[in-house]
Amino acid sequence: MxxxxxxxxxxxxxxxxxxxxxxxxxxxxxxxxxxxxxxxxxxxxxxxxxxxxxxxxxxxxxxxxxxxxxxxxxxxxxxxxxxxxxxxxxxxxxxxxxxxxxxxxxxxxxxxxxxxxxxxxWQLLGYKQNIAKDPYASLLFGGTPEETFERGRAAVEAGYGAVKFGWGGFGAGSLDADQAQLRAAREGVSEAKLMVDAGQIWGEDVDAAAARIPLLEEVNALWLEEPFSPYAYLAHAELARRSPQVALAGGEASHNPEMAKNLIRFGGIRFVQIDTGRVGGIGASKEIADFAAAEGVTYVNHSFTSHLALAASLHSFAGQATSTLCEFPAGLSELAKAVTATALVPDEQWQVSAPTAPGIGIAVxxxxxxxxxxxxxxxxxxxxxxxxxxxxxx
Ligand SMILES: [Mg+2]
Incomplete structure (x- = not known):
């Protein structure tokens, strides 16, 4: 055609x-x-x-x-x-x-x-199987620790086994303020996996980021996401060296596969997060997913828009057996909810999969x-x- x-x-x-x-x-x-x-x-x-x-x-x-x-x-x-x-x-x-x-x-x-x-x-991409992923709730830090606590508790009560908090001023104020937010997050999500997104707040300031590592260790954070500008490979590498427990995550800002691969090659990240709507589409995302798997790095989607984009991103890594987490935007705008006729919802095991209908498989x-x-x-x-x-x- x-x-x-x-x-x-x-x-x-x-x-x-x-x-x-x-x-x-x-x-x-x-x-x-x-x-x-x-x-x-x-x-x-x-x-x-x-x-x-x-x-x-x-x-x-x-x-x-x-x-x-x-x-x-x-x-x-x-x-x-x-x-x-x-x-x-x-x-x-x-x-x-x-x-x-x-x-x-x-x-x-x-x-x-x-x-x-x-x-x-996912079949057209060559995947033989469509492996269900564990969705993590992607949330913004609350304006207060109490608000963060409530958001975390609500996500876990809804069924999520993993929750990420980000932005909302984290990293821009005092260590005490960040510690209060992190402790509230951990209390709110109880035993669930907890991740933290710094939203590039520290630019290239490794010391500012490193000062938060003990706080993140205390709450057993799985990863610290986007501590720096996406081009700051050396800063990433230095922080990775200083943070053996809490993994670094990043890659959502990539607008081509090489940017993401370089964060893996030179930045020491252990989770690479790719936005299919930004990096060059589904083919580019699949290329990065294959590269990450070969490097022992875990691929995760970055999705904060509609379920059309979420579904597209799920196809990209549907068959990657070592990538089991999926970002699931839990607080979408009314507009984003309106985009698709149906929504992707976690199944009884609280997992989500790429649609099996032809194409991306979700109607606008x-x-x-x-x-x-x-x-x-x-x-x-x-x-x-x-x-x-x-x-x-x-
Ligand atoms: Mg992020």
């Missing part, structure tokens, strides 16, 4: 706050073939600039819009998606947003291809998203660049 149209749907909550909640807006992507079949994906990035990266006029031969590598191309097999991925890398090498835009398009291509071939994406509910859609018009010299996206919501 031939890829004939790519449409973007920019949706946002009525009020977007400064909270580190990535589900407050969304950029959905619909890819259509010439014969009317369609697939859906989601970019985890700023929607407006991501749309612009698809339609922007070319600047030169290797600074072309993403559309130049996609529209009119053939799609018959996974090899075609890999070919287009390489074309985007080459043709849009000087367009930094291209990877984010391509991630959602790539996801939608897998959905379209799987639907046409009657196979779930555009009617439910309609109230959140933003009208976008990108013009150059009076000509509307995103003419297809203009049809959104009308």
């Amino acid at each position: 031939q890829i004939s149209a790519v449409d973007f749907f920019y949706a946002a909550m009525p009020v977007v706050t400064l909270d580190a909640d990535g589900s407050q807006d969304a950029l959905l992507v619909r890819v259509r073939s010439a014969d009317g079949a369609e697939g859906w994906g989601e970019c985890e990035a700023s929607p407006l600039v991501s749309i612009a990266a698809f339609v922007t006029p070319r600047s030169h031969g290797v600074c072309q819009p993403v559309a130049a590598s996609v529209i009119g191309e053939r799609l018959e097999s996974p090899a075609d998606i890999a070919r287009l991925s390489e074309n985007v890398r080459r043709n849009s090498m000087d367009l930094l947003q291209a990877a984010h835009t391509w991630s959602g398009v790539e996801m939608a291509l897998w959905d379209l291809l799987g639907t046409q071939l009657g196979a779930p994406v 509910n555009l009617d439910a998203v309609a109230p959140y859609l933003r009208e976008v018009e990108l013009r150059v010299d009076g000509a509307v660049l995103n003419a297809a996206a203009m049809s959104v919501g009308k």
Whole structure:
């Protein structure tokens, strides 16, 4: 089949706050073939600039819009998606947003291809089995230790055996304040696995991060996530050396496989967390999952948007036997909940798996998203660049 149209749907909550909640807006992507079949994906990035990266006029031969590598191309097999991925890398090498835009398009291509071939994406990736994962509740620290305690307790009462707290000022104030938050988190989650996300708060300051290691050891944290900027490989390596018990985790900021591989090669991380909507899509995620497994590093998805993106990320590492944890966004916005017609829910053993229906296997509910859609018009010299996206919501 031939890829004939790519449409973007920019949706946002009525009020977007400064909270580190990535589900407050969304950029959905619909890819259509010439014969009317369609697939859906989601970019985890700023929607407006991501749309612009698809339609922007070319600047030169290797600074072309993403559309130049996609529209009119053939799609018959996974090899075609890999070919287009390489074309985007080459043709849009000087367009930094291209990877984010391509991630959602790539996801939608897998959905379209799987639907046409009657196979779930995990099978198309070559996995022989779809291994259920243990979801961890991904939560923000409360404004007070009491609030953190309550959030942790609620997650465990809901059934989670692992809980992660992050952001909310952790690492920015005193050690005492962090200790109070960590102790409240541990008390709240009781015996459950506990992870902590520092959200790059310490930049490259290894001492500031290392000062928290004894506090994390005290509450038996499984991992400390994103202590530093994702490019600070030496800082990661030094902290890893100083933290034999609490593992380092990171990788969600990667917008290509090499960034994630370098954190493994040079940063000493023991958990690599990949956002399929940011890193280049499902194929790029699978590449990292294979690399991590070979290096003895545990692959975990990074998911903080809709269950469409969550399902896509689950396909990427469905068959990785050593990767048993799955980030499960437990506090999504009303918008993110509206994106899909159904939700992934943990089974009786409180595990989640990639869908087994063809494609990504979870349907988008555009009617439910309609109230959140933003009208976008990108013009150059009076000509509307995103003419297809203009049809959104009308
Ligand atoms: Mg994180």
